[in-house]
Amino acid sequence: MLGLAVGLVVMVLVAAGSGQVAVPPFEVMGSVLHHLGIDTGPLPTHPQGENALWAVRFPRVVLAVLVGACLGxxxxxxxxxxxxxxxEPAVIGVSSGAAVGACTAIVFGISLxxxxxxxxxxxxxGLGTTLAVYWLARSGGRTEVVTLVLTGIAVNAFAFGVIAFLTFVADPQAREQIIFWQLGSLNGATWSAVSAVAPLALVGLVLAASVAGRLDLLSLGEGPARHLxxxxxxxxxxxVFAVALLVGAGVAFTGIVGFVGLVVPHVIRMVAGPAHRSLLAASAVGGALVLVAADLLARTAVENAELPxxxxxxxxxxxxxxxxxxRTRSRQGGWA
Structure with a gap:
């Protein structure tokens, strides 16, 4: 956790200072401290430094931290x-459902x-699709994991069909917006987006923390967990509700960002073990670190262009x- 936290702080300072208006990390830190009322450290020497940091860079970096933590x-x-x-989160349809909602609003010009x-x-x-998957997978008051996964696959396939239809009937401008949204980007990050995502992320993270101990018991097996x-x-x-809340809030402003929810927890589990209290906390910090680094690469890898x-x-x-x-198949001796 200490290593991840230090890495995240360093990456945030580097990411906030990188771009066309370059601001050294010490000046970024000085600007933050001055805004907190601590008059220490150097302020940005570039005439547009303060404006670049607080109007453009910090909203983007903070949103990346929130979304990365949610996905992890x-x-x-x-x-x-x-x-x-x-x-991973796409299994239960939250990402594809969010894409359907966004595409519908874009194609039909909804602007409420x-x-x-x-x-x-x-x-x-995203929230509605996830709850629909859960409801469709229930039988006799119970939900089996295999049934939930297979239902999610079927709903995902249907959702992508709806997205394809909406893309087909859209005008060229809306079609371009749909494609851009599905590729994922933090380009539109603002403080209003941060203020909208933060409360939802907080609720989802609190729910996650509240079930950590029970997830440890569930890892013993469904029967032993019930007896305990x-x-x-x-x-x-x-x-399922917490995941829908976390991923729905995250992808709402960034578009679809895949594999963070798959890669980060697995790597953390390999290093820190399976106990969910530490795993969830480390996955939040690790997901934030990965997404801030990925966004920094996306906007600096190619000059005067931003990669999706x-x-x-x-x-x-x-x-x-x-x-x-x-690796999983070889360890289990084959899927059969």
Missing amino acids: VAGALLQGVFGNPLA LGNLTVAAAAFVG GVHVERLRLVV LGMLTSLVGGPFFFWLLR
């Missing part, structure tokens, strides 16, 4: 409740909430997923 914790929750290291309309539609779509007093069905419902954030995370996460798949 969501992945750890799903891997814990499914008992499978291959689980002004600039926040697309983000609100994405959040509602865990209401397994209620636990799954809380986890979702593309970068997928280029790294895809091969990692394949390696994880092969």
